[in-house]
Amino acid sequence: MASQTSDAAGIRRRTHEFLAAHPPATTDPLAFHRARFDAGLAWVHYPEGLGGLGASRALQPVVDAEMDAAGAPGGNGPETNGIGLGMAAPTILRYGTEEQKRRFLRPLWCGEEIWCQLFSEPGAGSDLAGLATRAVRDEAGDWRVTGQKVWTSSAHNADFAILIARTDPDVPKHRGITYFLCDMRAEGVEVRPLRQITGEAEFNEVFLTGVRIPDAHRLGDLGDGWRVAQTTLNNERVAIGGGDVPREGGHIGLVSAVWRERPELRTPELHQRLLALWAEAEALRLSGARLRQQLVAGQPGPEGSAMKLGFARLAQEISGLGLELMGEEGLAYDDWTQVRPERVDFLGREAGYRYLRAKGNSIEGGTSEILLNIIAERVLGLPSEPRTDKDAAWKDLPR
Template sequence: MASVMTEADLRARISAFLAEHDPAAAAGGGDADRLAFLRARFDAGLAWVHFPTGLGGLGAGRSLQPVADDAFAAAGAPDNRPGRIGIGLGMAAPTILVHGSSEQRERFLRPLWTGEEVWCQLFSEPGAGSDLAGLGTRARRDGDDWVLDGQKVWTSMAHVARWAILLARTDPDVPKHAGLSYFVLDMTAPGVEVRPLRQLTGEAEFNEVYLTGARIPDTQRLGDVGDGWKVAQTTLMNERVSIGGGALPREGGMIGVLAAAWRSDPGARTPGMHDTVMRLWVRAEAARLTAMRVRQQLAAGAPGPDGSAVKLSFATLNQQISAAELDLLGDEGLRRDSWAMGRPEEVDFTGRDAGYRYLRAKGNSIEGGTSEVLRNIIAERVLGLPAEPRVDTRVAWKDLPR
């Protein structure tokens, strides 16, 4: 029987690694030094410690991941810019781990974790957002390749992405959930066009992506043909946990920003605002502890529908907290540095100024599954309430009205 790695074992491995690889030199050096350090950390199994040996991990329990991350942060080691590669870390990597071949895991996971290759997600379409299974992007087999035609939308980071996880229809003659397949798309391939979408914040973090005769080798398919919906469930469940269930310290995230503003301005501490801040603080702490419990479920396998509740809470709280911050700051909260359309290279929920946070939080109830859809999932799969009537699950996709 294999021995179970303890926290002491992991800390000893980290100490030995840091003795051989100077974190200060890597953090203070150039890009080559930083990348060399991250590659060495991955090869030592200290990237995702819960992943298998040889794939950036040690086969340890997921509960030890914060131990590794905190130890490297305390040592001043460079990170892999998680705000830039969050889609790869939170969605692509767990899907490749579960459904990818050994060749796919070895090819994609290392440069994904080190940040050498940015990923995006090509799921939603203009006519298939909440009803994702109704998507119409077609993938037609042509020898050893698949040829794609269609349009994707709301694609964060597509303008800097090297790879995309993509869901496409490979069989229109069967019901919509059964005719999908899951692919990895090279975003630099001919026939892939990325166009910016200007958002409420004035920036273009989102994109729309047009696919015109784009080719994908069959070796870049994840799962069996027609099994795309099953593979996508792994992505979607992990997406909701990665968006709403990230590991945070007490007063981390949006509530920490509000609490700091509250403490810095005694004149704004009216009885009504005091009550608002305290209620939001308690709810944020309850949500943080719930997210911790949901992350622990990952140690036993894929996350379940509970992740939908975590993501729903994240969206609702962010919007309420950012609104309270504007109330607290008054006119000052409306200031913005610039309304010029930028093309950010990182997803940032809490940075910049209060006005940005208020506007950006509006997207939290859409991205990663709309709040309305998440409430249905919670009702049906967590609370066991009757499902909504569905009349299109036994009809061939080609026969559905659009």
């Protein structure tokens, strides 16, 4: 096994053998995904039997390139299950029991079960550790969860959620939190859409009223939810800001294409702004490549916060430039009537949509202000801000 998967040639040969046995053109997409997972070609760096081969993470692009060239079916990518793939899966892999890993990872990767994230609350966004959703153990040893979550992407489509809730109000806020896997179809879960500036409602608020979660769906130790959640959050920021894009890809590519195709729109001032943003986008892209190289050696760290921060700022500035470049045409927006899109499309929509939707980039996945604090403290090693509530019991904190 090791000789077949330890280098690019070996993993490429293994992928070719798989494609020969499961021709994409004639294999049902779901059956293809299941077979790919079972063959260890889903996440090659995951353990055998869990979608991987125990190989280097650096070999995954080799598999993906061969799959794309062969026309392998999509449908399980970030556009349909980004939270599951980018956040839930690595957290389950690191902290889950063997039973949890085998129960959840395969249907997650195959797109059979869609995931959402129940972290933020109306009173606990930037200060996530201040969350008030309560999980109380019942006589059977399981949990009853009551509270409200907000800004929950894809909750209206989700089958399961990663959830953090307070299990001990008598200890400081970071220590009384436990991490759960919540069935979104369970009795007591209510999802309500939140209309946003684009006119759509991809986010939701979720009300939990006595929702039963088996103790078997607790992830990690009791009261250790904050530490488990850090794995989720670090992976989230890498997933948002550290994606693999080609040179002049993403937002800057769209604006550059308009610049080349529409010379009548150009002005010297817009030219200077485009050049500056192009250079910054390229620097961010190269930084992302370096971050992914670091990931080959281990888990995401706080450096992902810098990538997410840079992505948010550039997305807003570039989309603003695109709007100005197109003038009145940039204000056109073809559909204000969608209520629940299946997925967010940052790059396939008009300039007006991109400009409006980019406003959320500095909030989702950690606000830019909080990310600046993380970078200062955990990357640069600067002194942390004074915190008067660090050692006080959560129940004694003002709310």
